[in-house]
Amino acid sequence: MDAVRRYPVENIPIITLTTDFGNKDPLSAIMKGTIFSINPQAMIVDLTHEISKYNVREAALVIGMSYHEFPSRSIHIVVTDPGVGSSRRPILVAIEDYYFIGPDNGVFSMIYNENERCKVFHLTAEHYFRRDRSATFHGRDIFAPVAAWLSKGIASDNFGEEITDFMKLRFPSPSMPTRTALEGEVLYIDTFGNAITNIKAEDLKTLQAQKPDVSPRFMVKGKEIAFKQYYSQVEDRGLYALINSMNYLELFVYRGHASREFGITVGDPMGVLLT
Structure with missing residues (x-):
């Protein structure tokens, strides 16, 4: 077993969990x-x-929008x-300020896109894994124990070879x-039915x-919609746009469900025009 660096309690890294387990x-x-x-001192x-x-x-998308x-x-x-x-x-995956553990199936793609300097290690150091491993629960048998050892100070390059x-x-x-048009699309529908696009606040500033x-002018499905600063700025059930807390352009219906009420789905185009 490699040497463990002891962190003071107040400096123990947080471990987050993102799954489709329900x-x-x-x-x-x-x-x-x-x-x-x-x-036992881990913070989860x-x-x-x-x-x-x-x-x-x-x-x-969820981890890419949240980790920072x-x-x-x-x-x-x-x-x-x-x-x-x-x-x-x-x-x-190790970047300057954060670590990510999971399957090599593209789930960290937004991390790669945003961080040119990142190191990715294939987890092969089995002495950090659960002793009796299942083929169907790597969350318990590989990812969780590796995260726990990492939180205790084991260096990332001790877990396997860089790939x-x-x-x-x-x-x-x-x-x-064109210099007066910005085109994007819907990436994600959240639990409120808001449609989050791939257009960020910085993109709007550039335009x-x-x-x-x-x-x-904000265009969705061939129709122009108004831009607002916050949700309760409107009282009707129309479709509107705003910049959300994660700095993405979002389509919303106040106290409604934009996706269901206006038929908005992932992949739908979103346009912004200066005309």
Whole structure:
């Protein structure tokens, strides 16, 4: 076993869990038990266990939008893993301030896209795994124990060899076909039915700089919608746009369900024009 660096209690890294397990079965709690058995002082946060079943792209978006809200050195476990038990590799991703543990199925694609300097390790150091391993529960048998040992100070390169052929999913980026037009699309529908697009606040600033005196027009399904600063700024059940707390352009219906009421789905185009 490699040397363990002892962290003061106040400096023990947070471990987050993101899964598609739901809350009916004890799977996520079992992972916590595994972590606590190795590091009783671990601090664990449930990011969500309601990722749509087997939806790797959704899990990638959720962790990509959330991880930077946590303190430096936080460890993020993601288990949306339809290929568990197959030849797909278990991996550890290390960037400057955070660590990610999960399957090599593209679930960390947004991390790769946002961080040019990252190291990815194939988890092969079995002495850090559960002794009696199942082929169907790597969350308990590999990911949780590796996170626990990492939280105790084991260096990331002790868990396996660095790899460069990790899987990346393609996520569309917004584009500017002309200097006065911005095109994006819906990436995610949240639990309130809000439609989150791939257009960020910084993209709108770049567009607005082309014509500072012209107000942008927001177009969805061939119709123009108004931009608001916050949800309760409107009282009707129309479709509106705003910049959400994660700095993404979002479509919403106040006290309603934008996706259901206006037929908005993942992949639908979103346009912003300066005309």
